[in-house]
Amino acid sequence: MSGTGPVTSSGAQGPQSHGQSCLRISSLAETQRFGLWLGQVAAPGDVICLDGDLGAGKTTLTQAIAQGLAVPEECYVTSPTFSILHEYPGRIPLYHMDFYRLSDETEVLDLGFDEYFYGDGLCVIEWAERARDVVPFSRLHIQMTIDSPETRRYQLNFGVGPWAERLARYAA
Numbered sequence: 001m002s003g004t005g006p007v008t009s010s011g012a013q014g015p016q017s018h019g020q021s022c023l024r025i026s027s028l029a030e031t032q033r034f035g036l037w038l039g040q041v042a043a044p045g046d047v048i049c050l051d052g053d054l055g056a057g058k059t060t061l062t063q064a065i066a067q068g069l070a071v072p073e074e075c076y077v078t079s080p081t082f083s084i085l086h087e088y089p090g091r092i093p094l095y096h097m098d099f100y101r102l103s104d105e106t107e108v109l110d111l112g113f114d115e116y117f118y119g120d121g122l123c124v125i126e127w128a129e130r131a132r133d134v135v136p137f138s139r140l141h142i143q144m145t146i147d148s149p150e151t152r153r154y155q156l157n158f159g160v161g162p163w164a165e166r167l168a169r170y171a172a
């Protein structure tokens, strides 16, 4: 995979420590390339949490992830702000959630979303911080910062699960 890979560190506190890395995104095309790759490597039960300012590119990244999952083009991925969850068919199902309007995180459990977290597809959650205590620990969390109209900084946080290994491959 071309492009500037993330700088990865795993911490030294043993198996419970978080891996972290920073990915600098220089263009919309690079966001799309990263999203495509995320969709290609995702496996059932994976959870990707997206946080950052309005317009940081959470939905844009999700659209690229959908492409990577081979979601049919006619299923145009839009932000599920009002319904909280959209489901799309792909190589594995994509469950796209947006917690922007969540009143509190127990709502996630009341709505039964935790079943999707441990289900047969990939969950991508915009504004995931609003339910940080109920999303699985083994998630990939991407904190997005807008550096300029075209450039973004992604702070990646991941546990000891598959993301550490996968992201190392993206960097290679």
Ligand SMILES: Nc1ncnc2c1ncn2[C@@H]1O[C@H](COP(=O)(O)OP(=O)(O)OP(=O)(O)O)[C@@H](O)[C@H]1O
Binding pocket: 025, 026, 027, 028, 029, 031, 052, 053, 054, 055, 056, 057, 058, 059, 060, 061, 079, 126, 149, 150, 151, 152
């Ligand atoms: N490098 C980039 N990565 C992502 N989006 C970019 C980039 N450069 C420009 N953009 C533009 O920024 C906008 C991002 O909008 P998007 O709806 O994806 O943000 P969002 O984080 O989902 O916002 P919201 O918080 O409202 O849900 C799009 O218009 C996109 O074309």
Ligand SMILES: [Mg+2]
Binding pocket: 058, 059, 060, 079, 126
């Ligand atoms: Mg959005």
